[in-house]
Structure formats: C-alpha cells, structure tokens
Amino acid sequence: MDEELLKKIKEKYEAQGEDPNVYLKGLLHQKPVNYWEYIDVETLLSLQRTKTGYHDETVFIVYHQITELVLKLMIHELKVLTGEETPSHDVMVDKLSRLNRYTSMLINSFAVMTRGMSYDDYNEFRMSLAPASGFQSAQFRLIELYCTDMKNLIHDSVKKDVPQDAGTRELFDYLYWQQAGYDRKTGKKSLMLRQFEDKYLDEFVELAERMKTRNLDVRSAHYNPDNPEDKKVINALRVFDRAYNIDWPIVHLETANTYLAKKGAKKRATGSSDWQKYLHPAYQRRKFFPKVWSSAELENWAKDRL
Numbered sequence: 001m002d003e004e005l006l007k008k009i010k011e012k013y014e015a016q017g018e019d020p021n022v023y024l025k026g027l028l029h030q031k032p033v034n035y036w037e038y039i040d041v042e043t044l045l046s047l048q049r050t051k052t053g054y055h056d057e058t059v060f061i062v063y064h065q066i067t068e069l070v071l072k073l074m075i076h077e078l079k080v081l082t083g084e085e086t087p088s089h090d091v092m093v094d095k096l097s098r099l100n101r102y103t104s105m106l107i108n109s110f111a112v113m114t115r116g117m118s119y120d121d122y123n124e125f126r127m128s129l130a131p132a133s134g135f136q137s138a139q140f141r142l143i144e145l146y147c148t149d150m151k152n153l154i155h156d157s158v159k160k161d162v163p164q165d166a167g168t169r170e171l172f173d174y175l176y177w178q179q180a181g182y183d184r185k186t187g188k189k190s191l192m193l194r195q196f197e198d199k200y201l202d203e204f205v206e207l208a209e210r211m212k213t214r215n216l217d218v219r220s221a222h223y224n225p226d227n228p229e230d231k232k233v234i235n236a237l238r239v240f241d242r243a244y245n246i247d248w249p250i251v252h253l254e255t256a257n258t259y260l261a262k263k264g265a266k267k268r269a270t271g272s273s274d275w276q277k278y279l280h281p282a283y284q285r286r287k288f289f290p291k292v293w294s295s296a297e298l299e300n301w302a303k304d305r306l
C-alpha cells in the first residue's frame with residue numbers, strides 16, 4: 001500500500017472535517033465502473049422517438065442529436081474562451097483548434113443527411129414535423145452570442161431601422177434570423193418563431209448581456225496581426241468564421257436543395273422561411289469576427305459560393 005497516498009487521503013478528508021475511514025469503507029463497497037453505466041448508453045439510445053413509421057426518420061433524428069452534442073462540445077470550449085478570466089494565448093490557440101475540429105466534423109459528416117435518406121420518405125415524414133425546424137436549435141443561437149456582438153448579427157439592410165436607444169431584448173427583433181420567421185409587412189411572427197422565442201428568449205437576453213464585454217469578438221481585439229504569435233490566433237479565428245458561417249451553411253443548404261428543390265418545385269420548409277435566399281451565406285452575411293477580415297473580404301463574403 002502506498003503510504004504517501006494514504007496520508008494524502010487522510011489529509012484531504014481531515015481538512016474538510018470528515019472522518020477518512022468512512023470514505024475508505026465506502027470505497028470498499030463501491031462497484032467497479034462499467035462502460036454502459038458511465039456513458040449512460042441505454043438512456044442515450046432511448047432518445048430516438050420517431051413520430052412516423054418511416055425508416056429514415058431515425059437517421060434524421062440521430063443526426064440532429066449528433067449535431068446538438070457537437071454544439072455542446074463547442075459551447076463547452078466557448079465558456080472557457082469567454083469566461084471571467086481572459087484566456088492566455090496558448091489557451092486561445094488550443095480552444096480555437098478544438099472549435100475548428102468540431103466544425104470540420106459537422107461539415108464532413110453532413111452527407112449523412114444529403115445522401116443518406118430516401119427523398120420520397122423524407123418528403124412524407126417531414127410533414128409530421130411542422131412547424132419544427134433546425135432553426136429552433138437554441139445551442140446554435142447561443143454559439144452566436146458567445147462568439148460575437150449583437151450588432152454583427154444584424155443584416156446591413158436592417159441596421160438603419162434599429163432605434164439608437166434599443167436595449168438588448170429589443171435588439172433581438174432586428175437580428176438576421178428574424179428574417180426566417182418574421183413577416184415585416186404584416187408585422188407578424190410565424191408560429192415557429194413565436195414558439196422558439198417563448199421558450200428561449202429570456203436565456204438569450206441574459207447571455208447577450210453577460211457577453212457584451214467578453215464575447216470572442218471582443219477578446220479577438222487584443223491580438224495584433226503584425227505579431228507572428230498573435231497571427232496564430234487570428235488565423236484560427238478566420239478559419240472558424242469561414243467554416244462555421246460559410247462552409248457549414250453551404251452543405252446544409254445543399255441538403256435543403258436536395259430534398260426541397262429537387263424535381264423542379266421549391267417546396268415549403270417545415271419552418272416556412274424563404275429558405276433558398278435566407279440560408280445562403282452570401283445573402284445572410286453572418287460573420288463573427290469582422291475585425292480579422294479586410295474590407296474586400298467582408299464585401300465579398302461567400303460570393304464565391306453563389
């Protein structure tokens with residue numbers, strides 16, 4: 001028996017005013033760890049509850065769940081990057097590399113959707129899912145708020161309409177994503193958008209407030225492109241911005257085109273947006289870190305993908 005280890009265990013519990021013998025006895029009775037309980041495999045595999053009998057609906061649910069897990073990994077790192085403590089240069093590079101790996105996973109696996117379902121089955125079972133849409137992914141919106149200022153999420157054409165004194169909650173009505181569910185002529189929001197805001201808007205407002213002084217875009221301002229070490233961070237931010245806001249949206253849009261625009265007609269999406277326009281990054285122009293791009297790069301955002 002390692003005496004030093006026993007001494008450390010004794011010290012640990014005594015420092016908490018606890019009797020170390022109780023904890024050592026607990027160890028004696030503890031069952032060995034196994035994979036299925038630790039990973040909670042049974043719970044995980046019980047979460048694919050289809051709404052129809054179509055075989056490919058399982059592919060659709062599982063792939064959305066995989067995406068939500070990857071988004072969770074991204075938020076896990078973004079919390080460190082935007083924490084109260086400013087991250088060191090090394091932490092910035094390491095965490096940004098992780099974000100870039102996770103985004104590559106999303107881009108490289110999207111063929112599971114694009115090519116992995118029967119066109120006819122999809123166009124049947126999707127009717128049972130209205131008005132739900134991937135648009136209602138809260139983690140997707142949280143990532144935006146961790147990454148950038150709200151002003152960067154407002155389309156240029158809408159900026160003139162934003163009142164000077166708009167508070168955080170009011171600003172949400174001008175964000176680019178309102179376009180997918182808001183009819184400016186009637187002033188009405190779609191059911192899909194209303195459901196989403198009823199459920200999550202309070203959480204979004206709270207995060208946007210907290211991130212005002214420390215979102216990733218604010219933190220990126222500390223890096224100087226003329227310094228070779230800082231350049232690593234700036235390059236990683238550029239890779240991330242392009243992958244998350246151009247390459248991933250493009251594979252997603254290709255999928256929507258495959259299922260909703262094949263065979264001639266442009267079908268109405270379950271979330272009912274003018275999706276071919278809305279989803280294209282050259283139209284949407286969402287970007288997180290404008291400071292790391294030249295004005296020509298900003299002007300031509302995603303135009304090469306039109």
Ligand code: HEM
Pocket residue numbers: 063064067068113122132133134135136137140177180252255256259260269270271272273274275279284
């Ligand atoms: C067959 C597969 C898919 C199709 C046809 C599709 C279609 C669409 C459409 C048409 C929209 C626009 C909103 C609407 O009118 O509903 C949308 C938005 C969105 N979808 Fe999908 N989608 C698919 C798969 C996915 C997957 C696997 C995810 C991963 C979670 C996802 C995440 C999103 C997100 C985050 C948005 C909002 C994008 C934004 O606001 O820029 N979609 N999707």
